[in-house]
Amino acid sequence: MTDIAALDQPLETFAPQAAPATRVRGYWRSVLYRLRHDPVTLVFAAIVLCIVLAAVFAPLLAPFDPYKESVVSRLKPFGWKEHWLGTDELGRDMLSRLIYGGRVSLLMGVMPVLIATIVGGLLGVIGGFAGGRVNTVIMRAMDVFYAFPSVLLAVAIAGAMGGGIGNGMLALTLVFIPPMCRVAETATTQVRALDYIEAARATGAGTITIIRYHVLGNVLGPVCIYASSLVSVSILLASGLSFLGLGVRPPTPDWGLMLSTLRQSIYVVPFVCAVPGAAIFVTSISFNLVSDGLRAAMDVRL
């Protein structure tokens, strides 16, 4: 209706007017705006923050020494004498071990992803930007690692090297490099074909400059979002390795390891045995939902 009515108006009405009074937000401001209006992501981001803070300030928060054993208070149920979450098979306080356990679990969740993001991302950008033979060599090599289910590859590498935190992290890093590389390669290949890369080259920009200013800006988004979704996978895989005896070694508190040793006592204190797994689950689901929220807010498609 308004369109037809507008046709009858004298032309002067269409003279340049002030822009409509809507605020136009920049990219990051709109991301922030969307995040602020996403209660689920905010709640789970708060949980992630709590878990991280608990791990960092573990010595201040833990009510007991996580290594202090006690013969008389072995395998006690919830709420036994100040031990809110009971005690484990050596009489150590479960809550304290849980809080300290977050340190190793978070470390093994974040470090492999970080290293794999740098190495895999770099390989992917190089492959995607160079194209041709270089790309084929890199991507076909990655395809070989895709032929292993991820748990199996992590177990194979850690199993052959003999466990320990360092070897566990190395195994997880090797598992994450191929998918990371593929995400970076896809994003780079898409950008490389765009006209403004051509324009930048025509104005005399070198390869390094083009990659730094024009390619990385477009690749970092998907790469970071994908990395954030890998953190939860990494936590799950790392505690799985510890559960199999391939990650953290006793007596260091670690959620996967605690689950594995407490499994023997399942008929004595069934619910205490399930607690470390609940910690893994809550951490993993929180990281997952925060990553999903970030992806939606940043409008990235993987």
Add this chain to the structure above:
Amino acid sequence: MTFYIARRMLYAIPIAFGVSLVCFSLVYLAPGDPLQTVMPPDATAETIAIVKHAYGFDKPIPIQYLMWLGHVLTGDLGMSISTRRPVIREVIDALSNTALLATFAVPLAFSLGYTMGAIAGCLPGRWLDRLVTGTAVIGVSLPNYWLGIVLVVVFAVELAALPATGMGPTGSANFHILDWSCAKYLVLPVMTLAMIPIGILSRTTRAAVAEVRNQDFVLTLRAKGLSEWAVIRHVLKNSLPQVMAVMGLQFGYLLGGSILVETVFTWPGSGFLLSKAIINRDVPVLQGTILSLSLIFVATNLIVDLLQSMVDPRIRRT
């Protein structure tokens, strides 16, 4: 079509070679000499040299690889260090037990996950849609070994309704599916294994169906006057290739994830064999199991690709 099948199969060969190369190098990832675990600690340098020669460890590594590959191609995966049985026998026995779990877990997970996802995708925003989204997030975040322990706590410890671990008194040789006294040992491991693929598959199906429903041809179908059921049939068929890709991947994760689930339930399958091999530092068994499982995964991916190209002929042209 024949050309596509041939090309896709040719492509699987270098991948299989790469897999064998990675499995071969596992021995060299192990700290120390590969013979260290076999030899008695007081063996003289001379004996070690003789054994090294007998096993071919004194030859250059590429030659060793080719020798090993030759053995593998004839079905010889070496001897287990801990049981002194041929690895190939151990692997086949274990794989048949894993296959038993998979025959129940895979159809359960795929049918349930697909149905939930398809219904949620067709009715976006309803309670079922929310349920599927929730299940999917839980599915991808759940440590399946923990789920196994929780199920044991509930069904075996608290309710005492189902056995917690093992394959029952008959063992794997006389396991009869139709006999409840054997089959009850399957229930908890199958439920545990199926849970994660249900979550992931329902999410993928939901996303694929919702995406296809937004395409223009669906509008055309409606404009033509097709019934809602006929439209849904078209939508489901078009979303199938994407779902099948994820099914193939999930099949692989079932194989890989079985290592943790089988350890929890002490189910004598390939995953349990693998974790035993790790504890005993039995590298030939580790190598053989991983090689077999990953070759099965490569074959699955090949089959999925071929099935996809049958459902969606467009894939063949790319």
